[in-house]
């Protein structure tokens with residue numbers, strides 16, 4: 001690691017933590033021992049998924065346009081490090097952080113990141129303002145809604161620049177199709193989705209500013225890339241709906 005040091009790295013069970021300090025959700029545990037290579041193949045293999053990844057990277061590039069090359073960027077949770085080549089390719093110095101040893105083992109095989117840290121993003125081992133930007137993809141919708149403002153604030157505090165995250169919205173053909181199926185009395189999967197006003201309310205509850213909402217592919221993709229910042233000169237408000 002160059003010019004960067006976490007302030008006390010935690011891992012499973014190694015750190016005493018108050019039970020109420022972190023949320024409980026399936027993704028906290030579900031990635032610990034999985035076949036991370038298989039996860040990566042299923043999520044990003046095949047030409048359609050690769051195309052989706054390229055679209056996501058293009059959108060992230062827009063979201064990060066104000067961050068200077070050379071900035072230290074935290075990719076959290078980094079999973080298998082899928083974004084590291086893209087981030088390093090834009091000149092950022094990347095640090096990956098994830099809770100899962102299985103995911104980190106694959107991430108660590110990549111050479112693009114400065115390093116990887118096993119840690120709980122709800123109790124991050126970094127001082128406030130350590131990073132030029134923080135990237136958080138494919139994670140926020142795993143959280144219980146009431147925990148999101150607290151986690152958003154925690155991540156935003158780590159950056160001097162933006163917190164760039166992905167969330168899922170309902171304004172797609174897929175969601176419309178599911179609603180039609182339900183209207184016809186058929187079963188259709190229900191996935192957590194954030195309307196624009198619900199997103200705004202969560203960001204406000206976190207005491208953050210919603211700078212931009214950029215659709216990855218309007219109508220076709222449920223992914224929005226959101227750019228959040230800590231209001232300048234403002235003391236962060238205590239987020240509602242989570243442990244303080």
Ligand SMILES: C[S@@+](CC[C@H](N)C(=O)[O-])C[C@H]1O[C@@H](n2cnc3c(N)ncnc32)[C@H](O)[C@@H]1O
Pocket residue numbers: 027028029031032076077078079080082097098099100103119120121122136137138139
């Ligand atoms: C769906 S994967 C997304 C990984 C990566 N961002 C991507 O886009 O492929 C969710 C990741 O969140 C990690 N995770 C879940 N809870 C976490 C926590 N509290 N702290 C750090 N990582 C966590 C899991 O280990 C898993 O790697």
